Amino acid sequence: MRMGVRSTGGPSFQNGVNGTGGGTMHRNGVIINEIQNGGMVNRRSEVPLKSVGSGVAQRTANLPTLPRSSGSMQSLQSDLYPVPPSPMIHVSFQNSMMIPAYSGGYGQLNANGVRGNCRELNRMGVGGTVTIVQADDGTMRDVDSITPSVSPSNNVQNGCHVNTPSLRRGDEGTGLTPTPPSLRFLTSYEEEEVKDYLPSVYFGGTEQCKKIHGVRGTEKNDGYDDDNFHYRVVVGDHLLYRYEVVRVLGQGTFGIVVRALDHKYHRLVAVKVIKNKPNYTKQAREEINTLELLNRDDPDDEANIVRLLGSHIFRKHYILVFELLPSDLYAIIQRNKFRPMSRDFIYELSEQLLTALVHVREHKIVHCDLKPENIMISYSGCNSKLVGDSADFSLKLIDFGSACEESRPLFTYIQSRYYRAPEIVLGIPYTTAIDMWSFGCVLCELANGYPIFPASCEGELLERIVEYFGTIPLYLVKQGRRADRFFEDGQMKYNLGKKRAPHAPHSRVLGNFLKIGRSHEDQLFEDFVAKCLHLDARQRLTPETALEHPWIDFWRGSGSSMSTASLSDSSCSLSC
Template sequence: MFGNAVLRRFGLWANDCRRSSSSEFPAPRDKKGAVPAAAKWNAATPYEILATLGEGTFGKVVKVRDRERGVTIALKIIKNVAKYREAAKLEINVLETLAKRDPDGKHLCVRMLDWFDYHGHICISFEMLGLSVFDFLKDNQYHPYPMEQVRLISYQLIFSVKFLHDNQLTHTDLKPENILFLDSSADVEYNMKKKRLNFEINETTTDRLWIGDLRSRTSFHYRVHAALQGTRELGWSQPCDVWSIACIMFELYLGFTLFQTHHNREHLAMMERILGPIPYRMAKRTKTKYFHHGKLEWDDRSSGARYVRENCKPLRKYQLSDDEDTNLLFDLISQMLVYEPSQRLSLDQALKHPFFDKIPAESR
């Protein structure tokens, strides 16, 4: 089994954190808050940068060797920019709070090992984890995960994000890139061909979910369209995480993205093609340029319309078989992709869906 799907960046273990003073290390000479170059960093700190794991607008995540402890860890280095510093401080507070509420780590949250302020650069260290769910998929030429892995990863992802929801938190950036396996060593059979990849396939492997913008691939595909987030009732709340998880489950099963577009109007057209018309009441209340009198403004003769017709179809038509597992999976996905947030399945309800009945008690 691929193990348990879980949280990274809202993961913890802040109990053992050090809070080093920036005065311990010489000041970097960076510009506009940029992260210091590896050579300067290696010379000025006890951490040796070995590789870049990901970059984003906030800064970067690097693989480092802690020369004092002799261990390899992941270090998130935030740009010395006020808004990113404040966001990092909030992240640390969340990590510490969740660590206190889950001291045994049963909710599969990532371990924050340490944090410190390096001359304005907030740095947070985490345990080193393996490939992401997306990278594993990509390395297998986008062959979808086996059904049992779809089931287990989905269950553990829902279980972990539910822990956030139970603590009045909303993720808002769930995507396959943010779900990481605990380590890397696997022997997986795809289409009767064995492919050696770095993943341990067993019942005890725990995955982690990383919350953060680490790659160029946008999370646009996994979000409820912004036009449907226009009011307080429709805004960024816990049901938006439910939608994102459903999109991830679809991708695990089929190997490709449900809403493959970067264009707002086209995104809405895809939603209507796959899920049916957006309810009149919601469309009327969006107050955006995409709707007129409660109906999506969309030219059926355009090249975009042709693309949507040729590449999208009603949700149930994506099923590769009509067996019980597939029917249950798509029943669950459809209930998590209901337009009305108040009618969308909650994560507590999702965990009780019959699709997960085959997961043994020891894997829950």
């Protein structure tokens, strides 16, 4: 069993690179080999903040409504710039510079966890005080309670102190530009380099940061890369003279992910800095193209796909900027102490995740790495201790670093091992059906608290699959290019997972793992999961047929109340 440790393996890098796998990271002191990208601000376009005088931020009429899936950082703006519709916060400012409040960024402003209370907050080193005078439509969280969406989010301490320079109004269209003192810490290398970025220069680094002193024409990318071609990220320094590195969230084979402050629009974002090697830059372009396509065809942000805010090249590294989302699903499972989630929670998550998979499948794209760490959850109506009186949440699917077109697969060895479909193990050409297999594995994990196939190697993975679903049909074995590793004369080689004794086919019961009872809903749920985990990919549920399954219809008809107690079959206290 996994006690807070992911050991899911990582995809190999054949004919390119996987944007998520490989690399090492620490989770609760245990080294793992996964790192995911984050998400980013749920906006349709980037809108600069304006400087305003003292006053109260007001809601503007006739504004576009943000979708319910929004976990975005929503800035308070003057009457010249619309305030997002929910939650509404009236604030007063004691300085002349407007300070944004964020939902899903710095955190939702909290009045000690109680709606409508007031308290003063002194944040971000700008010298002004923000006073909440009214808050409605949801409990407001503390500014320091937010957790980034870059997997694994539970590897990151909550909150941060952001040191921002004094700001002044820039020329129209250039956003907020720093005062001259903010550029006094540039190195001689940067004093030349910064000329290429004018007039869009917003931040040059803090006084305390230990800058890399690059030397043009020297090895390792003028000194800015390490021995493995990763960018040498420095906390407090800039990326693109715009993004301030607040914290390094993790490093994987593909590159580094950081939490950063966008000084142009004064919001927190997740930034993925890709390794400076041809295969990795090629895969970064694939990820950018995939997300731009999915985002463009989802203008109202209703498909539950992470928003890519921008992409750049800086010092020969691809830079991908994403919306910053609060927490991944694995962090929630972990905070729930690996206890089963309630069935209505599983339904709510299933419907939203299937919506994302429908959108992906409509574009004939295979995600290739669906797992709890790549499912971001944003709660509304919650305080810092519990998941709310009505644990209403929205979901985003992230990390398309391994994604590919169904007709043009980039890799032959993909998916994290716990969630890897049998056709990948056997080397059978794959389709979007592998994402539905992973989806079924996630449902099992939510229903039980632990993964259904916690295998240490692919041989053990096949053994565990056979124990639940029976012998793999011979016609599938014959299609597999890698089948001879696991089968001989059509018969499976046992003791492949050398660390455990194998069990006979069908020796385990899916319903027992799912903790199925005798109710009609229990039986429908077991059938739903079993059809997601069909050994033959062609007979598996698709996202569209899954949304029409009787189990989904059952919950639609009953209406999901999603109470606090419903998150676990025993009471839990989750920190949002």
